[in-house]
Amino acid sequence: MIAPTTFTEPIALDPFSAMCARLQELLRDGLRHGFFEYSISCETGPNKRRFVMIRAGKSERFVIPEEALT
Numbered sequence: 001m002i003a004p005t006t007f008t009e010p011i012a013l014d015p016f017s018a019m020c021a022r023l024q025e026l027l028r029d030g031l032r033h034g035f036f037e038y039s040i041s042c043e044t045g046p047n048k049r050r051f052v053m054i055r056a057g058k059s060e061r062f063v064i065p066e067e068a069l070t
Contacts, residue, residue, distance in 0.1 A: 016069070019052055019062040026056050 013021060023040075030036025038056040045051050048066040053059055 014068055015062055015064045019054075019064065022054065022060065022062075026054070030056075 026038060041053045043051045050064040052062045
C-alpha cells in the first residue's frame, strides 16, 4: 500500500527568521561536511533597516526592518 502524499504550503517567514533559518542550515551543512568558512557582516541602511550579508560560497543578503528587531 502506498502512503498518500500530502502537500503543505510553504511557511512565509519574516526576514529575521528567514536569516536565522538560513544560518542554521549553513551551520548544519558545514558540520555534516566537516569543514566550513563563513563570514557575516551588517550595515545600517535607509529607514534604519539592517542589511545582513552572509558569505558562504555564495553571498546572500537579508534586509531586516528595525521593527523586526524588537
